[in-house]
Amino acid sequence: MRGTLRHDAASGGTVFDIGYQSYTGRREGRNRGRLAVFKNGVRTALGLGRGARAKILPWSFVTLLMGIALVMVLIAGATQRMAGPGVAAVLNLPSHADYYRIVAVIIFVFAALVAPELLCRDRRERTISLYLVRPLTGTDYVFARYAAFLTVVLAAVWIPQIILFFGLAIDDPAPGKYLAAHWRDVPRFLLAGLVMATYTTGLALLTASFTNRRAYASVFLVGLFVITAPFTAGLARMLDGPAGQWLSMFDLTNIPLYVNDIIFGEVSKVMQNAPARQLSETVHIGWYLAWTLLPAAGLWWRYRRMSP
């Protein structure tokens, strides 16, 4: 509001300090705030704008996910060239339906290690209190963080599938015919990717909401995803009937993969031996929805009335 005039005798020039300027421009309100928290969440998850150390972890996983898709493309291409198209078709090489099964554990570990960073640090350093005294509610904040991590996971699972899709098309002796014959894989892998991303995002962020320490959340999540698989699979094999079927439903890595198989209309080799396979598709979809929507609701519940 106030300015000062200063004369510089050496140069003969005049410097005018315009002082404090009030802001009279447009204020974009709550939506701008939500978008800012979302953008910050994406940057935090990927280590953008941070030093090299912050980038190593997320980009290692992204590179690994892409690398696996590239290897699948290279194997398909090599088989086509060395054994011929007929042999490649008979071999039934891994494709879109198999990709999420192959990378599921990598995605879960990625979520376990990266997602807590979006919530834990703000609470540990109490920066959350500065968000909540702005035109933003706890619901706005946590929804923006959820959307940010969901976006990152979606990109991490969709981009390799897109690489795989076009890679397989290029490998094919007749790419145009391949695209015409397989275009339905695109909505399928997008939907299956959404299933995988919503499932991991909800569970990972809900866990992160219970602790201020990222390491605690990560260890718990890795344990949850990795340890439940052999534990439930082993116990389920020892029990016959519905008890074994339902016990194998608690293999948390398989929950989105059953839905993946339903979307692609084919049963993967690993999944076909699981006792839970005998339950109906409706049960599997309902079970997936429960494990996706309830964690998301729990997360919202924990933040909805949070105050500084």
Add this chain to the structure above:
Amino acid sequence: MTHAPDELLVADRLTKRYGRLLALDNVSFTIGNGITGLLGENGAGKSTAIRIFLGLAAPTSGSATALGRDASASVELRARLGYMPEHDCLPSHLSAAEFLTHMAEVSGLPPVTARTRAADTLRHTGLFEERYRPIGGYSTGMKQRVKLAQALVHDPAFVFLDEPTAGLDPVGREEMLSLIRKTYRDFGISVLMSSHLMADVERTCDRIVVFQGGRLVQSGEVDRFTSDTETVFLEVDRNREQLAAALQRRGVAVTDVGGGLTIEGPDESVYDAIRDALVEAEAPLRRMAPRRRALTELFDAAAAALPTGRN
């Protein structure tokens, strides 16, 4: 609801109860332009009042309006309010420039404007040269200034400062008080400064609101409180006790404060009595000066007069 331009915050019979605890008990006050000190000990209701004005807690009864709007009715109102918390709240891994830009965007400013405002605000708070360093490496004084800067970066109409000098050394404290004065006088942003340090409030604020046990015990201009309680301080080389006795014989209330005597509420007749008593006691006068009472004495008296127990 209409409000006078000078009524930035209005509490009208405001009551807030947390279960059995009565945090605010039917308080009414108005805060206008300028720097207002919110005084009170821990648990007096200062933080509860700030939370209600920020729309973070709803009153149990009564009303609170900020900038003419019901404080609990709209989240958007907070775009025009700033808040500096007492506790640590800064992200150690971010630079001040990046953090302030983000906070300005969260407050609703467009990204390009947010960057400009962040740089300007850091310049005005004396952090421009250090703006690209991670906040984790800042001194306590610098962190306090970042906390103030984040409360100002979106150019609020009113800013709440919660114990802004907490943890600062004397130099840092002086710098912070100077910045607070500058916030209103140069930036035109009105301030409500919560503190339990009377000296800070006395030196910085134009007005005070004093809470005790959830009740309002005082409010008004700082000058009025300090001038209303003017006393005369007498210092003599010897015979201080005889002087006190001579004054008391003349009906003047005297307090021996060690090193001198204070006389309450003097008028012209008291000065005559002082002259006569000095002669009678044969006390050589070294110094006689009006003494302005500190706010702390006023607050202590008000607090002592207040009934205890408020459940």
